[in-house]
Each structure stands twice: as C-alpha cells, then as structure tokens.
Amino acid sequence: MSVTLQFSAGNDFESNLIKWFGGGPAYSHVDIVLPDGNLLGARSDKCGDIPPGVQIRPSDYLAGQSTFQIKVPSYHEDHEKEFYAFLAEQVGKPYDALAIAAFVVGRNWRCNDAWFCSELAAAALEYSRLIFPLAAPANKVTPGDLLLVLSSFVDLRYSPKIPFAITAPMLSADEYRGQMGAVP
Numbered sequence: 001m002s003v004t005l006q007f008s009a010g011n012d013f014e015s016n017l018i019k020w021f022g023g024g025p026a027y028s029h030v031d032i033v034l035p036d037g038n039l040l041g042a043r044s045d046k047c048g049d050i051p052p053g054v055q056i057r058p059s060d061y062l063a064g065q066s067t068f069q070i071k072v073p074s075y076h077e078d079h080e081k082e083f084y085a086f087l088a089e090q091v092g093k094p095y096d097a098l099a100i101a102a103f104v105v106g107r108n109w110r111c112n113d114a115w116f117c118s119e120l121a122a123a124a125l126e127y128s129r130l131i132f133p134l135a136a137p138a139n140k141v142t143p144g145d146l147l148l149v150l151s152s153f154v155d156l157r158y159s160p161k162i163p164f165a166i167t168a169p170m171l172s173a174d175e176y177r178g179q180m181g182a183v184p
Helices: 013-022 077-090 117-127 143-150 173-180
Strands: 002-009 029-033 039-043 053-057 066-073
Touching (some): 002 077, 029 117, 039 117, 066 143, 117 143
Antiparallel strands (some): 039 053
C-alpha cells in the first residue's frame, strides 16, 4: 500500500522563483498521482481547458518536463482513504498566489482556503497520518522541503533524477556513531 507523489521541474519564471527561493533541488511542482493515473495538484496556470487552482489533470499534462515519482508507504488502508478523501475536498479551491511571497513573508501554510502545490501534498499526508505533523516554518512548505520530509520514508540517495542525491553508502548506526565520535 502506498500513495504516489510526482515532482516536476518547470523552466518558466514562476518555477524558477520557486526553485530559487525554495532553496531546494531542481523540482518546482508537486502533484498527487491518483489511482486512475491522473494528477491532482494546485497550479497557478490554466492547463488546456482546466482552470488554475486545485484540479485533476491528465497524466501527460507535463509532457517535456523532468518528473520524478515517490511512493510514500501506507501501513493501513484507512490512511490511503483519508488521503484521497482530503484531496477530493480540496478540488476547486484556488491556487495560493501569495504562497510564493510567503517564502519571504509570513503566512500559515495549513490555511486550507487556497493551496500551493507542495503545501497541498503535505497537508494531505499529515491529515491522513502518512507523515507526522511537520515542524516546518509556518510560512511555507516548498517542493524541496517535502522531498526532505519524504527522504525519511524512502531512500532517495541514489536517484539520478534528484540532482542533490548523495552517492555515499548509508552507514549503520554504529558506523555513524564511530564517525561522529562518542555521543554522551
């Protein structure tokens, strides 16, 4: 059992702002891959006939962009149901145009009247108990922040699609303690 998130890299002005001010990797957008293969996410632009905001879009709407999918493990089927139910309630809500400004100024990313893509995904993961509530700054959750959170569930170190992936092998706890010195 799992839910899948898809990270993508745009090259337009807004995507570059997200990458720059988000301090993250090359990914500037996050969608949720629905069980039927379509993508659900919050976007500021119109995609074909689909208006901006939280919408369901076809799986190929990002053709030509670099994408990377992460399967987040679910240990109980109720968690997956809650995840998708939360997302269904968000469809039709507007894109949070102030979210990018919030990279610099404050706002509560959990406010559910409008969504930025990675905040929508993080809120759905929290709501469904697939991740613990985040102790992230109250003003933002960027795609890079979300990748960092998910790296505790999924080994992302060796992915050629993540530019910052670590190529060193994972250390055992004893090896790590040995390299770090004695921990009181």
